Amino acid sequence: MSRQKVNTFFGQSVRNQDFFHRSHRNAKHNGHSSSFAIIAGPPRLKKPMTLKTALFALLLFGGAAGIFQLVDRTPLAPDHTFTSLNGEQISLRQLRGSPVLVTFWATDCASCLSEIPTLINWHHRFANRGLKIIAVAMYYDPPNRVLELTRERKLPYDVALDVDGSGAADFGNVNLTPTTFLIDSTGKLILHQIGMGDLVELEARISTL
Known part of the structure; x- marks a missing residue:
C-alpha cells in the first residue's frame, strides 16, 4: 500500500x-x-x-x-374479571365502550378511606356518562370487614374482592394502596397513579372521557 x-x-x-x-x-x-x-x-x-x-x-x-x-403505544388494560361483593362478575372486556376507574384499596388504608367521598362524588356526577368505578379490596383484607365498611359508608359503586391476588397481579403486581388505573372507552390504560396523588387532575382526565 x-x-x-x-x-x-x-x-x-x-x-x-x-x-x-x-x-x-x-x-x-x-x-x-x-x-x-x-x-x-x-x-x-x-x-x-x-x-x-x-x-x-x-x-x-x-x-x-x-x-x-402515529402508532399508538398506549397499553391495553388487562382482560380481568372481578367478583363483586354480591357475587357479580365484572369483566373489563365487557365494559369496553365506557371509561373505567379501577382503584385497589384496603380497609386499613387511611388514604384509601380519605378518597371515598371523592369516589362517591365522581360516581354521582359521571355514572350517567358511562363511568364505571370498581374498588378492589386487596387480597389480605378480610371480606367481612370489606362488606361491613361498604355498608357503613353506603358505597354506591362496585366493590370487588381480590381474594387470590390475581387482580393485583394482572395490573402489574399492585402492592401499595391506593393504586388507581383509569381506562378509556377503548380499553387503554391512560393513567396509573400510586397514592392519593392529584385528585383534581384525575377528575379533569375523567371529565374528558
Whole structure:
C-alpha cells in the first residue's frame, strides 16, 4: 500500500500507512508480538455527501419517524374479571365502550378511606356518562370487614374482592394502596397513579372521557 494513499470521510483525511506503522512500533515497544487486530476505520467514500443527498436522507428518515409516531403505544388494560361483593362478575372486556376507574384499596388504608367521598362524588356526577368505578379490596383484607365498611359508608359503586391476588397481579403486581388505573372507552390504560396523588387532575382526565 502506498504511504500517500488517503481515505477521505466527510472531508477528513486519515493516512492509513502512518497509523499502521505507529501501531506496529507501539506494539514492539510495549513488548507485545507484532500480531494485533486492526480496527476498521471509516468507510471509503468516493466523494463527500452533497447537500442534496443529505436533505433527501433527512426527509426520508424524518418521514419514517413521523409514521412511527402515529402508532399508538398506549397499553391495553388487562382482560380481568372481578367478583363483586354480591357475587357479580365484572369483566373489563365487557365494559369496553365506557371509561373505567379501577382503584385497589384496603380497609386499613387511611388514604384509601380519605378518597371515598371523592369516589362517591365522581360516581354521582359521571355514572350517567358511562363511568364505571370498581374498588378492589386487596387480597389480605378480610371480606367481612370489606362488606361491613361498604355498608357503613353506603358505597354506591362496585366493590370487588381480590381474594387470590390475581387482580393485583394482572395490573402489574399492585402492592401499595391506593393504586388507581383509569381506562378509556377503548380499553387503554391512560393513567396509573400510586397514592392519593392529584385528585383534581384525575377528575379533569375523567371529565374528558
